[in-house]
Amino acid sequence: MTRSSASPQTTNPTPAIEVCNLTKSFGNFVAVDNISFSIARGEIFGLLGPNGAGKTTTISMLSTIQKPTSGTAMINGHDVVAEEDAVRKSIGIVFQDQSLDEELTAYENMDFHGRLYRIPGEVRRKRIGELLALVGLEDRKDDFVKTYSGGMRRRLEIARGLLHEPKVLFLDEPTLGLDPQTRNHLWEYIARLNEEKGITIILTTHYMEEADRLCDRIAIIDHGAIVVLDTAENLKNSIGGDVVTITSPDPDAIAGLLTAPWVSSIEQHDGLVTIHLQEADRHIPGIVTAIHQNGIGITSLSVRKPTLEDVFLHYTGRTIREGGATGKEAMRMIYRARGG
Amino acid sequence: MDIVYTIWLRSVKRYLRSKSRIIGSLGMPLFLMLVLGFGLDSVVQIPGMEEGYMDFIIPGIVAMSVLFTSVFSGIQIIWDKQFGFLKATLVAPVSRLEIMIGQTLGGATAAVIQGLILMVLVLLIGLHPVSIAGFLIAVGFMALIGVTFTALGIAIASRMEDMHGFQLIMNFIVFVIFGLSGALFPIDGLPDYIRPLTLADPLTYGVEGIRYGLSGIAQVHPFTCLAVMASCAVLMIVVGAYLFRKIQS
Numbered sequence: 001m002t003r004s005s006a007s008p009q010t011t012n013p014t015p016a017i018e019v020c021n022l023t024k025s026f027g028n029f030v031a032v033d034n035i036s037f038s039i040a041r042g043e044i045f046g047l048l049g050p051n052g053a054g055k056t057t058t059i060s061m062l063s064t065i066q067k068p069t070s071g072t073a074m075i076n077g078h079d080v081v082a083e084e085d086a087v088r089k090s091i092g093i094v095f096q097d098q099s100l101d102e103e104l105t106a107y108e109n110m111d112f113h114g115r116l117y118r119i120p121g122e123v124r125r126k127r128i129g130e131l132l133a134l135v136g137l138e139d140r141k142d143d144f145v146k147t148y149s150g151g152m153r154r155r156l157e158i159a160r161g162l163l164h165e166p167k168v169l170f171l172d173e174p175t176l177g178l179d180p181q182t183r184n185h186l187w188e189y190i191a192r193l194n195e196e197k198g199i200t201i202i203l204t205t206h207y208m209e210e211a212d213r214l215c216d217r218i219a220i221i222d223h224g225a226i227v228v229l230d231t232a233e234n235l236k237n238s239i240g241g242d243v244v245t246i247t248s249p250d251p252d253a254i255a256g257l258l259t260a261p262w263v264s265s266i267e268q269h270d271g272l273v274t275i276h277l278q279e280a281d282r283h284i285p286g287i288v289t290a291i292h293q294n295g296i297g298i299t300s301l302s303v304r305k306p307t308l309e310d311v312f313l314h315y316t317g318r319t320i321r322e323g324g325a326t327g328k329e330a331m332r333m334i335y336r337a338r339g340g
Numbered sequence: 341m342d343i344v345y346t347i348w349l350r351s352v353k354r355y356l357r358s359k360s361r362i363i364g365s366l367g368m369p370l371f372l373m374l375v376l377g378f379g380l381d382s383v384v385q386i387p388g389m390e391e392g393y394m395d396f397i398i399p400g401i402v403a404m405s406v407l408f409t410s411v412f413s414g415i416q417i418i419w420d421k422q423f424g425f426l427k428a429t430l431v432a433p434v435s436r437l438e439i440m441i442g443q444t445l446g447g448a449t450a451a452v453i454q455g456l457i458l459m460v461l462v463l464l465i466g467l468h469p470v471s472i473a474g475f476l477i478a479v480g481f482m483a484l485i486g487v488t489f490t491a492l493g494i495a496i497a498s499r500m501e502d503m504h505g506f507q508l509i510m511n512f513i514v515f516v517i518f519g520l521s522g523a524l525f526p527i528d529g530l531p532d533y534i535r536p537l538t539l540a541d542p543l544t545y546g547v548e549g550i551r552y553g554l555s556g557i558a559q560v561h562p563f564t565c566l567a568v569m570a571s572c573a574v575l576m577i578v579v580g581a582y583l584f585r586k587i588q589s
């Protein structure tokens with residue numbers, strides 16, 4: 001407990017988070033499969049993956065909510081199993097599912113939290129005021145949370161997660177269900193927090209744009225395993241220079257057709273063919289000619305730089321939204337607590 | 341202590357704000373009191389008590405109100421679980437024992453307030469006045485009932501996934517704990533096969549304790565009542581704390 005607080009952050013080489021062969025099984029099902037990574041102090045680290053990838057389970061283990069089946073994890077030099085309390089003191093967490101008391105006001109929710117973390121009264125009141133102002137809720141601070149919109153609740157939860165000034169902040173899908181404007185606002189805020197207070201942030205998301213904009217490094221996680229881990233830039237570069245997307249009535253044929261060595265990879269999905277290649281502008285005429293010569297139609301064709309979406313597709317063979325993500329997401333927003 | 345106070349405060353705030361619950365749960369006890377009390381007042385003669393049946397059951401009805409409120413308060417942890425609030429509490433650097441004690445005291449406080457509201461109403465209806473000392477004794481026993489059964493509620497809630505078993509448990513509490521207690525009938529007149537059950541029911545001692553406070557007459561010695569209720573309170577806190585330690589959010 002004293003180890004990390006005794007030495008200033010800049011001279012402390014201990015990583016904020018050190019995960020080693022972490023595994024979580026539920027019965028025979030392996031939800032998190034032997035993952036290892038290390039997060040530096042002051043980093044914003046993203047866990048990007050589809051529904052059920054194991055993001056929340058990973059966060060739960062790192063935040064002492066669930067015990068790992070095997071492997072170890074250290075937060076600020078403290079073991080999540082052996083030094084639960086020290087870990088709890090140094091982390092803040094915004095859960096994926098709502099975790100506010102709706103029968104209390106926003107201020108009371110904050111105050112309850114501040115007292116749990118034993119923040120002295122004076123400091124507590126001051127910080128609550130500041131944080132509520134920061135998330136734009138100071139006008140509504142004495143309203144019951146049950147009268148809040150989803151976005152307001154989310155902002156309140158984020159403010160609450162920061163109240164005790166954690167060294168490491170976990171954000172589990174922080175912008176899920178928020179409108180684009182609020183989402184943007186929160187992104188800016190998260191980035192600022194990280195910059196000004198040096199808080200290490202680990203966030204999970206299945207929004208590519210969120211991961212791309214915020215995270216210093218991104219781990220793509222699928223079926224409980226880390227598929228690839230790097231900066232967004234490197235991830236995009238790793239899959240080849242350009243992306244050509246072709247819509248066609250017969251995508252199978254196209255996929256079988258393009259076997260030239262300059263095609264780094266080719267995936268097809270939902271009637272779309274996605275081709276990764278270097279110097280697309282030089283090869284497009286060849287592609288189009290080849291397709292036409294084989295009597296296949298092209299509905300549309302576009303060329304662009306790769307996005308994280310392409311990276312994801314490349315490494316997992318699926319788009320992140322496959323498998324009814326949107327439906328589940330909508331369900332989740334109807335807070336699971338409602339009506340039990 | 342700060343943590344216990346924090347949890348207690350929230351619990352009491354929530355209770356005081358649930359106006360419909362406070363008023364709603366006065367209905368049943370008042371109904372019972374009016375129907376049984378006035379209805380049987382002239383018919384039933386309690387041996388060793390000059391007052392009528394009405395005066396006899398008032399402590400029992402007060403105990404019932406405390407019992408229901410406290411079990412309900414304890415079980416409310418399931419809602420905290422479902423609303424995710426419990427998770428946020430458990431991830432804080434506080435011990436589960438502190439959380440459990442705070443919750444128990446909060447539930448017990450709510451239960452005593454509920455019992456007091458009922459007592460005031462009863463005074464308006466026409467219970468004969470009691471001495472300050474007697475009143476305090478009654479409140480003390482109400483507090484012990486409150487602690488015991490809030491802790492029981494927490495123990496049950498710690499083992500329950502959701503509200504599905506809730507009705508079953510409430511029925512058990514009503515029929516077994518309340519029904520067997522000496523709330524509505526004198527222990528002395530019981531047949532031999534029920535008497536041991538009534539004497540094994542902790543609520544019996546709570547009711548008798550309140551009865552001693554309010555009317556000065558009890559069939560169980562008040563010290564026995566105190567010893568039994570205090571032991572039950574401690575025991576239930578231990579059991580509740582043990583089960584709560586293993587609660588999965």
Ligand SMILES: Nc1ncnc2c1ncn2[C@@H]1O[C@H](COP(=O)(O)OP(=O)(O)OP(=O)(O)O)[C@@H](O)[C@H]1O
Nearest residue numbers: 026031049050051052053054055056057058096206
């Ligand atoms: N308590 C549990 N018991 C059994 N299986 C579980 C439990 N918790 C999670 N799982 C399973 O583990 C897998 C990973 O779940 P997790 O919640 O970590 O996914 P996620 O990446 O957070 O997904 P989402 O994007 O939907 O939030 C899922 O298949 C889920 O069904």
Ligand SMILES: [Mg+2]
Nearest residue numbers: 055056057096
């Ligand atoms: Mg999740």
